[in-house]
Amino acid sequence: MPQPTPGQPPRGIPRFTGESGKLLGMGLELGLLIGGLAYLGYWLDERYGTGPWLAFTGVMLAMVGGTYNLAKVLLKPNKKFAKKFTKKPQAPTPPTDPTP
16 A cells, blocks of 8 residues: 555545535534433433423523524525636726717
């Protein structure tokens, strides 16, 4: 197997960088947050006999917090994207006189 050149990842190992890696991490974070708070609420419900209310509250808090965090990342202005896809203002063309 040939050795990778310096600065490149070894073959066979996926490398997620930039926005794609950040968004994949956000999905994982949201899932773990919802699962963790649901489990914590379930455990507290079992301990204090409060029924499904603490688990439900944990899931709702996780969904609100995770959605807020996701929106904050997605709605942040991206300078590289703005440079690449916005047109530079062009100087207006002078009006032409139709009469000779």
